[in-house]
Amino acid sequence: xxxxxxxxRDFFIISGLGLLILLIMEDLQPGFVSFWWPMEYLxxxxxxxGFLALITSKFSLVHSxxxxxxxx
Amino acid sequence: xxxxxxxxxxxxxxxFLLFFSWLAYKNTVVSGQLYLEKNFCxxxxxxxxxxxxxxxxxxxQGESGECFQRIFVEPAYFxxxxxxxxxxxxxxxxxxxPDQNILQxxxxxxxxxxxxxxxxxxxxxxxxxxxxDWFKLSESDIILWQKQKKFETIYEYVNNLPIDQKxxxxxxxxxxxxxxxxxxxxxxxIETPLEYVDYIITQYTPPKRIDEHWQEQxxxxxxxxxxxxxxxxEFMISAPGLTERRYEIKIKNITVELNRPQTDWSAFLSDLxxxxxxxFSKLTS
Numbered sequence: 001x002x003x004x005x006x007x008x009r010d011f012f013i014i015s016g017l018g019l020l021i022l023l024i025m026e027d028l029q030p031g032f033v034s035f036w037w038p039m040e041y042l043x044x045x046x047x048x049x050g051f052l053a054l055i056t057s058k059f060s061l062v063h064s065x066x067x068x069x070x071x072x
Numbered sequence: 073x074x075x076x077x078x079x080x081x082x083x084x085x086x087x088f089l090l091f092f093s094w095l096a097y098k099n100t101v102v103s104g105q106l107y108l109e110k111n112f113c114x115x116x117x118x119x120x121x122x123x124x125x126x127x128x129x130x131x132x133q134g135e136s137g138e139c140f141q142r143i144f145v146e147p148a149y150f151x152x153x154x155x156x157x158x159x160x161x162x163x164x165x166x167x168x169x170p171d172q173n174i175l176q177x178x179x180x181x182x183x184x185x186x187x188x189x190x191x192x193x194x195x196x197x198x199x200x201x202x203x204x205d206w207f208k209l210s211e212s213d214i215i216l217w218q219k220q221k222k223f224e225t226i227y228e229y230v231n232n233l234p235i236d237q238k239x240x241x242x243x244x245x246x247x248x249x250x251x252x253x254x255x256x257x258x259x260x261x262i263e264t265p266l267e268y269v270d271y272i273i274t275q276y277t278p279p280k281r282i283d284e285h286w287q288e289q290x291x292x293x294x295x296x297x298x299x300x301x302x303x304x305x306e307f308m309i310s311a312p313g314l315t316e317r318r319y320e321i322k323i324k325n326i327t328v329e330l331n332r333p334q335t336d337w338s339a340f341l342s343d344l345x346x347x348x349x350x351x352f353s354k355l356t357s
Contacts, residue, residue, distance in 0.1 A: 003073060010081050018088040022095075029099070031303050035117065035155050036098050 001056060008053035015046045099155045104334035108152065110326045112139035119326055120151040122309070140168070140324040147178075147310040150326065154303055158330040161305065162292045165196065166325040168285045169311075173199045174262055175321065178308035179293045182301045191308055192299075195243055195276045196289045200262070202278045214244070217272040229271070233257075240264055242274035262312065286324060 019042050025032045026039070033039060110119035112131050122128045127145035134140065152161075161179075169175055175198075178191035207221040209229075216226045223229040230246070233239065235253050240260035251257050258264065260272060279289040299305060311321060 006073075006077055007080060010077065011084060014081065014084040014088065018091075021092070025095075031153065031155055032099055033095060035153065036095060 005053060005056040008049050008056060012046060012049040012053050015042070015049065019043065019046050100335055101156060101158075101330075101332065102335045104332050106154070106158070106330040108328040108330070112141055112324065118153050119328065122148045122150050122323060124149070138324055140322040143309060143311070143314070143321045143323065144318075146312070146314040147308045149180075149306060149308050152305045152307065152328050154300065154305060154330060156332075157297060157300060158295055158332045160292060160331040161295050162290060162329040162331070163307070164288060164290045164325075164327040164329075165323065166282065166286050166288050167196075168322040168324070169197060169287065170285075171317070171319040172197075172311045172314050172321060174312055176310040176312075177291050178310055179295065179299055180301075180306040180308060182298055192293060193243075193308075193310065194291050194293070195274075196291065196309075197279050197287070198242065198274075198276060200266075201242070201272065201274065201276070204266075204272075206272075213275055213277050215272075215274050215276060219270045226273075229273075234270070237270040238268060239271040239273060240269040242272060242276060244273050244275045285322075 022033045022039075022042065026034060033042075108116070108118040110116050112121070113133070121131065122141045122143065127143065127148050129142035129144065131139055131141055163177065165177070167175075175196040176193050177196050178193040181188065181190040181192070183189075201215075201217070204217055206217040206219050209216040209218070209223070209226050211226050214226055216223070216229055218229075222234070223232070230250055233246070233250055233252065233256070235256060237256065239257050241257060242260040246257060258269065260269070260274075277289075279287040281287050293299075295305065309321070309323070311319070313319075314321065
């Protein structure tokens, strides 16, 4: 579960930063993205990965706390 | 796991960089040519449907499965979205025009004031000329009709304009040196009686007939910044008298070919620098 969390978290951060850069480009040059690729195709994966990362972060935290208890 | 995550992050960053590069490549139009097509059966983000709504019909499907829009009231318009500036636009229009004598295509100049309404207009079809039975001389896109055959070439005619006979021009401009008597040259319009003129000269190519209903015409415009508004070109289809005579025109297909000089990589850095300077100065102003 921790691995899934990290995968989702990294996907969210990197794709989120990428989306931010593309939104800035779209603002400076309208159509830079939207002429060729619907923005929803970028926005939805970012939002979904962020949401899933949030959910899995709780499980990941519980799992890491239990692991620490076992070690102690 | 650390190594796996590192590889995963690098893969994501590379994927984003590749996507960004692809977008930059598409927007730059490296080859210098961009082809857009609208067949009315499918929506395209690049070429709009005809508008305004009160002048045109909805998208219909014919018996053979082709889709089209009708124009009942003229003029009608459509827009072409473009990612950057182009030097030349070539439009191919497939249409059905059973009755209307004159059909024209216009490219709108960028509106600086709300009341600006300027077009560069070119003929799509002129049924009166297409059915004229005068002597016809055709050289590239220039046609000369002679009521009585006197000249063998258009060059001969233009350099020896008859001073005792009248010439009508249709989308054609004589040089000032060629015209000795300006009263002998008139600009043709649909009200000009053909008995009144002896020669007609035009920069016009008749449309090509595809089948019983549909015809095809290709028209070129030189474009520049003065014709581009917010990344689109706006075109007008004009048919004088269409509304009063209750005729209609069907438009089936619009193909747009946009041309600009091929991207010169040696000048790319200086173009990028100028582009960034323009954008940042726009932001700060």
